[in-house]
Amino acid sequence: MSEEITRRDFMKRAAVSTATTGLAIRGLSAKGVGANDKIVVGVIGTGRMGLSNLEDFAKQPDVEIAAVCDVYQPNLEKGLKATDGKAKTYKDFREVLDRKDINVAIVATPDHWHALHTILACQAGKDVYVEKPISTTLEEGRRMVEAARKYNHVVQVGTQQRSGIHFQKAVQLVQDGFIGKVSFVRTWNYGNEYPEGIGNPTDSGPPSDLDWDLWLGPAPKVAFNLNRFGVGDRWSTFRYFWDYAGGYMTDWGVHLLDIVQWAMKVDGPHAVSTFGGKFYLQDNAETPDTLQVTFEYPGFICTYENRWANANSMYAKGYGIEFHGTEGTLFVDRSGFELHPEKRKVKSKTVDRTATMQMAEVNDSHFDHVRNFLDCVKSRQRPISDIEIGHRSTSTCLLGNVAYRTKERITWDVASQRLVQGGQDAKKLLSRDYRPPWRLMV
Numbered sequence: 211m212s213e214e215i216t217r218r219d220f221m222k223r224a225a226v227s228t229a230t231t232g233l234a235i236r237g238l239s240a241k242g243v244g245a246n247d248k249i250v251v252g253v254i255g256t257g258r259m260g261l262s263n264l265e266d267f268a269k270q271p272d273v274e275i276a277a278v279c280d281v282y283q284p285n286l287e288k289g290l291k292a293t294d295g296k297a298k299t300y301k302d303f304r305e306v307l308d309r310k311d312i313n314v315a316i317v318a319t320p321d322h323w324h325a326l327h328t329i330l331a332c333q334a335g336k337d338v339y340v341e342k343p344i345s346t347t348l349e350e351g352r353r354m355v356e357a358a359r360k361y362n363h364v365v366q367v368g369t370q371q372r373s374g375i376h377f378q379k380a381v382q383l384v385q386d387g388f389i390g391k392v393s394f395v396r397t398w399n400y401g402n403e404y405p406e407g408i409g410n411p412t413d414s415g416p417p418s419d420l421d422w423d424l425w426l427g428p429a430p431k432v433a434f435n436l437n438r439f440g441v442g443d444r445w446s447t448f449r450y451f452w453d454y455a456g457g458y459m460t461d462w463g464v465h466l467l468d469i470v471q472w473a474m475k476v477d478g479p480h481a482v483s484t485f486g487g488k489f490y491l492q493d494n495a496e497t498p499d500t501l502q503v504t505f506e507y508p509g510f511i512c513t514y515e516n517r518w519a520n521a522n523s524m525y526a527k528g529y530g531i532e533f534h535g536t537e538g539t540l541f542v543d544r545s546g547f548e549l550h551p552e553k554r555k556v557k558s559k560t561v562d563r564t565a566t567m568q569m570a571e572v573n574d575s576h577f578d579h580v581r582n583f584l585d586c587v588k589s590r591q592r593p594i595s596d597i598e599i600g601h602r603s604t605s606t607c608l609l610g611n612v613a614y615r616t617k618e619r620i621t622w623d624v625a626s627q628r629l630v631q632g633g634q635d636a637k638k639l640l641s642r643d644y645r646p647p648w649r650l651m652v
Contacts, residue, residue: 244588255285255341260289277297282425284419314336314587321345324350326428328358333357335361339368343464343607347642355598373576380542387535401517409493435494437451438453449461459503463514481506482505482609482610482619486516505606527543538551616633
C-alpha cells in the first residue's frame with residue numbers, strides 16, 4: 211500500500227480480499243452416524259449456556275435431544291421443559307454416557323468439570339461439543355486432545371466466533387496483509403461493578419435440590435457458598451474462584467485470543483507477563499478486578515486488559531479486538547468490524563488514509579457453529595473449532611493466569627507445550643490434584 215488510497219479503493223480491496231474466505235479441515239476415518247440418520251444428543255449441564263446449546267441443537271432437523279442432566283433440580287427442570295418434556299432426566303452424568311443410543315454429549319458444566327466430562331464421553335463412544343474454556347489447567351487440555359485422537363472422536367469447542375462470517379472475513383484481511391504488518395494487538399473486557407461486585411454471601415448448607423458434592427466433583431471439598439455455586443439470574447459467579455475457573459481471563463479471553471491466534475497464524479505465545487490485582491471490588495471473588503497481560507509472539511505482542519471499576523472504553527465497546535498494522539487498524543467484535551486506514555507521509559507526500567470502512571454482515575454464528583459440528587459428526591472431518599485449537603486458545607489464557615498468580619514472567623515452548631522459564635509455583639499451576647475418587651486418565 212505505497213500509493214494514495216481512496217475510500218472507494220479501500221472498500222473494493224477489502225471486498226475482494228474477503229470474497230473467497232474458506233476454512234480447511236482435515237478428514238478422519240468414516241464411522242458412526244449415517245448421512246441421513248438422526249443424531250441423538252445428551253446434554254450434560256442445563257444452566258444458561260447449556261440451555262442455549264440445547265435450543266440450537268434442537269432446531270436442527272437431524273437432532274433428537276434424548277437426555278438432559280444436571281445436579282441442580284431447577285436447572286434440570288428447565289432442560290426438560292426445553293425438550294417439551296420428551297427427554298429423560300438424570301442427575302449423574304455417567305448414566306447419560308452409559309446410554310448406547312446417544313451419539314453426542316454436550317458438555318456445558320462449570321469449567322472444572324470440562325476435562326473429565328469430555329474424556330469420559332470419548333471413552334464411552336460419544337462425539338463431544340464442549341464449552342470454553344475447555345479446562346482449568348494445561349495438563350487437562352492436553353489430555354482432552356489425547357482422548358479425542360485416541361478414540362477418534364469429533365470434539366468441537368464452543369468458540370462460536372470462528373463460525374461468524376464477519377470474523378472469518380476480518381481474519382482473512384489480516385492474513386492477506388490488508389492492514390500491513392501487524393506488530394501490536396489489543397484485546398479487552400471493561401465494566402464497572404464498583405464497589406460491591408458479586409457481594410459477600412456467607413457459607414451455608416447447600417439447598418436441598420442441589421447435589422453439592424457432585425457439583426464439586428474433582429474440586430476440593432468446601433462448604434457451600436452462593437457465589438462459589440454462582441447459579442442464578444446473573445452470569446454464573448463460579449467463574450471468579452480458582453478452584454473452578456479463571457475469571458474473565460479464561461471466560462472471555464478465550465474468545466478474543468482465539469481470533470487473534472487464528473488471524474496471526476500462531477498457536478501460542480513464547481512469553482507472558484501479567485500485572486494486576488483485586489484493588490477495589492469488595493466481594494468474595496478470588497480473581498482480579500484489574501488485569502493487564504502482555505503476550506509475546508514472534509513479530510508482535512498482544513495485550514489483554516480487564517477492569518471492573520471503570521467502563522470507559524475504546525469504540526464505546528465493553529470488549530473487542532484491535533489489530534494495529536502498518537497500513538491500518540482493524541477492530542472486530544460480534545457486531546461486525548471496522549477498518550481505519552493509516553494517515554502518514556509517503557515520498558514527501560501526505561497520504562490520507564482516514565476513510566473508515568465498516569462491515570457488519572453478521573450471521574447466527576452459534577447456530578452455524580452447531581451445524582458445523584453436526585456435519586462433522588457425519589463426515590468425520592475435524593470441526594472448525596477442533597479440540598486442539600480450543601486447547602491452544604485456552605492454554606494462552608491459562609498462562610496469563612499462571613503469570614499473574616506467581617508474579618513471574620513465563621517463558622513457554624509452544625511446540626512442546628512446556629515451561630522453559632518459571633519457578634516451582636508456576637509448574638504446579640500447570641496441573642492440579644483431583645479429589646478422590648475422580649482421576650484424570652485417558
